[in-house]
Amino acid sequence: MAARRVSMADVAALAGVSGQTVSRVVNDSPRVDPATRAKVESAMARLGYRPHRAARALRTGRTQTIGLVASTLATVGNSRMLQAVADAAASRGYALVVVTLGHGSDVAAAFDRLHDQGVDGAIVLNEATDLVRDAETPADLALVVVDSPRDERFGVVVTDHAGGARAATEHLLGLGHATVHHVAGPPASFAAAERERGWREALAGAGIDAPDVARGDWTAASGAFAGAALAVDRSVTAVFAANDQMALGVLRTFAESGRPAPDAVSVVGFDDVADAADYRPPLTTVRQDFDALGERALERLVAAIEDAAEPAYDVIPARLVVRASTAPR
Amino acid sequence: MAARRVSMADVAALAGVSGQTVSRVVNDSPRVDPATRAKVESAMARLGYRPHRAARALRTGRTQTIGLVASTLATVGNSRMLQAVADAAASRGYALVVVTLGHGSDVAAAFDRLHDQGVDGAIVLNEATDLVRDAETPADLALVVVDSPRDERFGVVVTDHAGGARAATEHLLGLGHATVHHVAGPPASFAAAERERGWREALAGAGIDAPDVARGDWTAASGAFAGAALAVDRSVTAVFAANDQMALGVLRTFAESGRPAPDAVSVVGFDDVADAADYRPPLTTVRQDFDALGERALERLVAAIEDAAEPAYDVIPARLVVRASTAPR
DNA sequence: AGCGTCTGTGTTATCGTCAACATGGAATCG
DNA sequence: CGATTCCATGTTGACGATAACACAGACGCT
Numbered sequence: 156m157a158a159r160r161v162s163m164a165d166v167a168a169l170a171g172v173s174g175q176t177v178s179r180v181v182n183d184s185p186r187v188d189p190a191t192r193a194k195v196e197s198a199m200a201r202l203g204y205r206p207h208r209a210a211r212a213l214r215t216g217r218t219q220t221i222g223l224v225a226s227t228l229a230t231v232g233n234s235r236m237l238q239a240v241a242d243a244a245a246s247r248g249y250a251l252v253v254v255t256l257g258h259g260s261d262v263a264a265a266f267d268r269l270h271d272q273g274v275d276g277a278i279v280l281n282e283a284t285d286l287v288r289d290a291e292t293p294a295d296l297a298l299v300v301v302d303s304p305r306d307e308r309f310g311v312v313v314t315d316h317a318g319g320a321r322a323a324t325e326h327l328l329g330l331g332h333a334t335v336h337h338v339a340g341p342p343a344s345f346a347a348a349e350r351e352r353g354w355r356e357a358l359a360g361a362g363i364d365a366p367d368v369a370r371g372d373w374t375a376a377s378g379a380f381a382g383a384a385l386a387v388d389r390s391v392t393a394v395f396a397a398n399d400q401m402a403l404g405v406l407r408t409f410a411e412s413g414r415p416a417p418d419a420v421s422v423v424g425f426d427d428v429a430d431a432a433d434y435r436p437p438l439t440t441v442r443q444d445f446d447a448l449g450e451r452a453l454e455r456l457v458a459a460i461e462d463a464a465e466p467a468y469d470v471i472p473a474r475l476v477v478r479a480s481t482a483p484r
Numbered sequence: 485m486a487a488r489r490v491s492m493a494d495v496a497a498l499a500g501v502s503g504q505t506v507s508r509v510v511n512d513s514p515r516v517d518p519a520t521r522a523k524v525e526s527a528m529a530r531l532g533y534r535p536h537r538a539a540r541a542l543r544t545g546r547t548q549t550i551g552l553v554a555s556t557l558a559t560v561g562n563s564r565m566l567q568a569v570a571d572a573a574a575s576r577g578y579a580l581v582v583v584t585l586g587h588g589s590d591v592a593a594a595f596d597r598l599h600d601q602g603v604d605g606a607i608v609l610n611e612a613t614d615l616v617r618d619a620e621t622p623a624d625l626a627l628v629v630v631d632s633p634r635d636e637r638f639g640v641v642v643t644d645h646a647g648g649a650r651a652a653t654e655h656l657l658g659l660g661h662a663t664v665h666h667v668a669g670p671p672a673s674f675a676a677a678e679r680e681r682g683w684r685e686a687l688a689g690a691g692i693d694a695p696d697v698a699r700g701d702w703t704a705a706s707g708a709f710a711g712a713a714l715a716v717d718r719s720v721t722a723v724f725a726a727n728d729q730m731a732l733g734v735l736r737t738f739a740e741s742g743r744p745a746p747d748a749v750s751v752v753g754f755d756d757v758a759d760a761a762d763y764r765p766p767l768t769t770v771r772q773d774f775d776a777l778g779e780r781a782l783e784r785l786v787a788a789i790e791d792a793a794e795p796a797y798d799v800i801p802a803r804l805v806v807r808a809s810t811a812p813r
Numbered sequence: 814a815g816c817g818t819c820t821g822t823g824t825t826a827t828c829g830t831c832a833a834c835a836t837g838g839a840a841t842c843g
Numbered sequence: 844c845g846a847t848t849c850c851a852t853g854t855t856g857a858c859g860a861t862a863a864c865a866c867a868g869a870c871g872c873t
Binding site: 205207208209210212213218220227228229231233234235237238241242245250251252253254255268270271272273374375376378379400403404406407410411429430432433434435 | 549579704
């Protein structure tokens with residue numbers, strides 16, 4: 156019962172070589188005779204040998220593990236990022252440990268925990284611009300931050316929020332709306348700021364003064380609240396919400412005020428969550444490519460860990476998806 | 485720059501004791517003189533000592549790491565479970581590694597990966613009843629499965645799906661509806677089967693023959709598809725959908741058929757996702773307590789790992805949340 | 814007084830792997 | 844043809860922590 160696990164020594168004994176040779180086979184060293192390699196490999200297969208991560212980590216100082224830091228996993232965007240990162244990590248042989256920020260939103264504590272875990276690097280989903288900016292980044296930890304301003308201390312991967320927002324706004328203007336109102340995300344959010352910037356740029360490009368923004372906290376409830384104020388203003392015919400869930404709230408309050416989309420108002424969201432196509436009406440929105448984002452973040456992180464690559468800056472495009480919540484004015 | 489990490493030996497030297505004594509302090513052994521303990525602790529604090537997980541794992545065979553297995557993390561339920569489990573694990577000093585099933589849905593491969601990682605135990609989010617049933621469970625891995633039939637080989641923690649479904653159905657019957665139609669989840673899902681069972685039981689209890697069920701795949705799109713068929717049948721006045729997203733689809737197609745809830749039809753969902761209160765109309769649904777579920781699963785798992793506790797079976801209640809999508813007939 | 818027991822601490826060996834160095838032979842060179 | 848290089852492999856000794864054992868002194872018992 157107490158079958159001790161198979162170690163390198165067992166494989167070495169069966170193959171009639173030294174442990175070091177087994178190690179070389181395992182690590183794909185070129186310095187191994189093909190015949191020897193075959194012998195060792197068959198011995199490994201026969202015994203069902205698996206390298207012992209902890210032992211290797213102890214010896215090499217590398218754990219083949221990366222951390223993912225997020226304030227919460229309960230949002231659609233974060234969980235889709237997580238999924239993408241998890242898949243990408245698995246395919247490269249890295250384990251992924253998840254660290255969520257406590258209620259204190261204490262990034263330093265999160266880095267501390269990662270340090271404890273001995274991760275080789277970390278990906279941070281940066282929901283508040285100053286999250287990472289203020290925390291001193293541990294020197295010995297490779298870092299890639301998602302949705303952050305460019306920074307030379309760590310890699311950065313971002314969705315083109317501003318570009319997506321511009322496309323959304325221009326789409327609405329193109330439909331003949333005199334202006335476009337905006338329900339923005341929380342002030343601390345980098346993504347929210349970028350989306351707002353894109354919206355302003357599009358309006359400025361059309362020579363239109365930007366109206367006051369309403370501000371929500373990404374939840375549908377906050378979108379509904381903001382929408383209630385907009386709905387009573389008959390001059391509002393087009394609303395760009397900074398995410399789909401707030402758009403959902405906007406759709407609801409406009410409908411309840413007797414001004415349903417798309418006849419009385421056009422609404423655009425951001426993200427393209429799975430449900431967006433089944434909102435009423437189906438929501439025109441900007442699709443974020445979470446898979447590409449996660450994949451790229453991991454790729455950069457692994458490059459930093461394994462090849463000491465310099466921090467890079469990558470922008471992933473976002474694409475407008477037109478559905479039924481927008482119509483010509 | 486290349487500051488080697490602080491090891492136990494460094495602490496021991498500074499405190500003027502042996503490494504073993506430091507180890508005893510770290511592990512809260514009672515066999516340490518309070519004065520000595522204080523000396524060691526101050527030395528640890530001064531040097532900023534952190535135990536080296538890999539070294540400890542190598543020696544003890546315990547990694548203080550658990551795995552979470554899920555087919556996907558992109559669903560609301562799974563990501564909320566993940567969040568709950570991550571928090572609970574962190575508070576107990578366990579790291580959490582996430583393993584998603586490949587497209588092959590190959591549980592054996594997932595266990596394999598966990599084995600590689602050397603986790604002490606795993607929590608499986610069981611979306612298909614036969615997921616775990618068929619896989620041979622590794623003997624040396626403590627296991628807790630969420631949403632599975634009772635099993636003596638591993639711990640099981642489940643939401644009371646049937647009870648919640650019964651409450652939902654009885655709520656609708658209590659409003660005067662002659663019968664309740666059901667949009668069920670995928671056939672392989674344990675949760676879907678249980679919710680369907682609860683629905684049937686409630687109808688049977690009222691002496692009503694259960695109508696045919698429509699079947700979706702948890703997505704809003706599949707709910708819309710099922711809803712389209714139901715909406716043309718004027719005798720349908722009450723629908724219980726097996727999750728909120730399908731309920732969203734049902735709401736949409738009924739509205740588009742000129743039969744909006746709650747006047748023409750009453751709709752109940754399951755889960756209480758964050759957006760449900762902002763569906764149009766706000767959705768009456770059954771709230772799952774994901775936090776309790778995750779917390780309990782982790783508690784049982786840790787008990788199994790640390791105290792070799794016997795597999796337990798826990799049921800977490802679900803609660804009806806009445807909103808505006810249901811009305812008297 | 815003599816003996817066992819308990820307490821706090823130190824010593825030694827080991828977990829599985831890999832880096833650094835060592836070795837012996839074949840191939841290549843001037 | 845001796846010297847040099849290269850190649851495939853082996854030997855040794857950590858990495859950091861802890862389990863098992865050892866031991867000296869304090870204490871209590873008969």
